[in-house]
Amino acid sequence: MNEPLEPWMEELLNGASGNSMTEKQSRIFEAAIEIFAEKGYSATSTSEIASRAGVAEGTIFRHYKTKKDLLLSIVAPAMLRLIAPFVLREFKDVLKTEYESFDQFIAAMIENRLDFLDKNKSLMKILLQELPFHPDLREQFRKIIFSQVKERVEKVVDRFKEKGQIIDLPTSTVIRLAVSSIAGYIMIRTFYGMEEGAVWDDERERQATIDYIMRGLAPEK
Amino acid sequence: MNEPLEPWMEELLNGASGNSMTEKQSRIFEAAIEIFAEKGYSATSTSEIASRAGVAEGTIFRHYKTKKDLLLSIVAPAMLRLIAPFVLREFKDVLKTEYESFDQFIAAMIENRLDFLDKNKSLMKILLQELPFHPDLREQFRKIIFSQVKERVEKVVDRFKEKGQIIDLPTSTVIRLAVSSIAGYIMIRTFYGMEEGAVWDDERERQATIDYIMRGLAPEK
DNA sequence: TTGTGAAGTGAGTAATCACTCATTTAGGCG
DNA sequence: CGCCTAAATGAGTGATTACTCACTTCACAA
Numbered sequence: 001m002n003e004p005l006e007p008w009m010e011e012l013l014n015g016a017s018g019n020s021m022t023e024k025q026s027r028i029f030e031a032a033i034e035i036f037a038e039k040g041y042s043a044t045s046t047s048e049i050a051s052r053a054g055v056a057e058g059t060i061f062r063h064y065k066t067k068k069d070l071l072l073s074i075v076a077p078a079m080l081r082l083i084a085p086f087v088l089r090e091f092k093d094v095l096k097t098e099y100e101s102f103d104q105f106i107a108a109m110i111e112n113r114l115d116f117l118d119k120n121k122s123l124m125k126i127l128l129q130e131l132p133f134h135p136d137l138r139e140q141f142r143k144i145i146f147s148q149v150k151e152r153v154e155k156v157v158d159r160f161k162e163k164g165q166i167i168d169l170p171t172s173t174v175i176r177l178a179v180s181s182i183a184g185y186i187m188i189r190t191f192y193g194m195e196e197g198a199v200w201d202d203e204r205e206r207q208a209t210i211d212y213i214m215r216g217l218a219p220e221k
Numbered sequence: 222m223n224e225p226l227e228p229w230m231e232e233l234l235n236g237a238s239g240n241s242m243t244e245k246q247s248r249i250f251e252a253a254i255e256i257f258a259e260k261g262y263s264a265t266s267t268s269e270i271a272s273r274a275g276v277a278e279g280t281i282f283r284h285y286k287t288k289k290d291l292l293l294s295i296v297a298p299a300m301l302r303l304i305a306p307f308v309l310r311e312f313k314d315v316l317k318t319e320y321e322s323f324d325q326f327i328a329a330m331i332e333n334r335l336d337f338l339d340k341n342k343s344l345m346k347i348l349l350q351e352l353p354f355h356p357d358l359r360e361q362f363r364k365i366i367f368s369q370v371k372e373r374v375e376k377v378v379d380r381f382k383e384k385g386q387i388i389d390l391p392t393s394t395v396i397r398l399a400v401s402s403i404a405g406y407i408m409i410r411t412f413y414g415m416e417e418g419a420v421w422d423d424e425r426e427r428q429a430t431i432d433y434i435m436r437g438l439a440p441e442k
Numbered sequence: 443t444t445g446t447g448a449a450g451t452g453a454g455t456a457a458t459c460a461c462t463c464a465t466t467t468a469g470g471c472g
Numbered sequence: 473c474g475c476c477t478a479a480a481t482g483a484g485t486g487a488t489t490a491c492t493c494a495c496t497t498c499a500c501a502a
Binding site for chain 2: 040042129132173176180181183188205209213
Binding site: 280284 | 478479480481482483
């Protein structure tokens with residue numbers, strides 16, 4: 001029921017990004033990512049993309065029918081790569097592995113997705129910025145999340161619930177609480193540098209977050 | 222040290238929104254909020270604002286020097302109103318009141334800001350969307366948060382820490398954990414309707430969130 | 443070498459952009 | 473009424489927009 005791994009997904013995953021692109025095309029691709037992240041999609045002109053990529057403006061439209069087509073070719077694969085661990089066989093081990101304890105599972109998830117986010121900040125910024133304005137994209141995202149990701153995470157949570165390791169709340173509530181705590185940690189970590197003098201002990205904060213989640217979700221004694 | 226309540230704040234708070242505006246100006250103001258929220262600032266043209274407001278395009282520039290000036294006149298007061306409870310005398314009671322228990326305090330905060338957010342969704346969407354692209358706005362926001370809000374919330378948390386009601390973690394960590402849990406609850410609640418068949422028992426979810434925070438921040442026995 | 447198709451070019455296009463300004467309209471005061 | 477000032481107008485501005493197209497360059501197989 002959740003094994004389809006449709007071909008268009010695979011296509012998107014290795015996809016556009018680097019495979020069968022000419023050098024100029026990938027220069028366009030990279031330049032677009034940079035500028036979209038800097039000033040937003042609407043505020044970015046194709047002429048600026050062309051000049052930063054060092055190509056003629058016409059070249060952009062050889063490879064991408066429209067400006068929006070360029071955006072989609074950037075954002076759609078990024079979306080899939082973000083949730084890849086949940087939909088791909090090769091990565092599914094993260095979920096398949098029988099973690100003995102819930103905190104090990106959470107630590108693994110944080111580790112895994114944090115690497116990805118750190119390496120793809122621009123991509124994620126564009127995705128986050130443009131999702132509200134493109135219903136088609138949003139719908140695609142929603143569908144994948146609900147049909148692929150949600151089910152699998154629910155399975156893991158249910159397993160830990162049965163084992164008596166976490167509290168007996170609705171599974172969706174448990175996920176919401178844990179995810180929001182993790183997301184909060186990631187966001188603060190990402191946008192750090194805002195507060196000048198402050199120190200951020202990453203290891204300590206991460207452990208505090210995991211401990212917080214564990215206490216919050218501990219079964220009532 | 223934190224009592225200044227500078228005059229420009231007061232000015233912004235009653236501010237632009239409805240006081241000394243002609244009818245056409247406030248029609249422009251409202252139309253701009255609508256369209257900015259729908260398609261984003263950059264993708265919105267002044268001609269569209271004019272036509273939705275039912276005025277000539279020139280009228281916009283009678284009241285606002287530039288398009289960006291119009292944006293700022295919307296976003297700056299919204300920013301202040303968002304954090305008003307923390308900077309205004311009249312509202313400071315929320316913080317001044319001696320809540321006996323930490324969960325009462327959190328419940329009050331949620332109640333208070335949720336009302337506001339529900340009534341100002343468009344405003345908040347614009348603020349969230351444009352903050353990353355306007356360093357001046359972001360800096361203003363950052364300054365107020367750190368100089369006004371943070372100090373006051375820290376005081377409250379410290380008080381509960383001294384009373385032994387919450388765990389002995391760095392105050393900023395405690396705030397981060399609680400805020401991210403609350404923000405998660407608010408966001409899911411706000412963007413609901415995404416999942417069709419699902420039911421959202423608001424009272425239950427809110428209480429679950431508060432309980433989760435309380436368990437997560439409970440002092441080690 | 444020559445032929446062929448794809449890649450790349452940049453001048454050109456109509457549409458739209460934010461913004462200006464000379465002019466008209468409207469509202470209150472004497 | 474007439475007078476004044478602020479509000480409102482909309483045609484007009486040059487700049488910029490996404491996109492097109494006739495053309496040139498390039499890589500490579502025949």
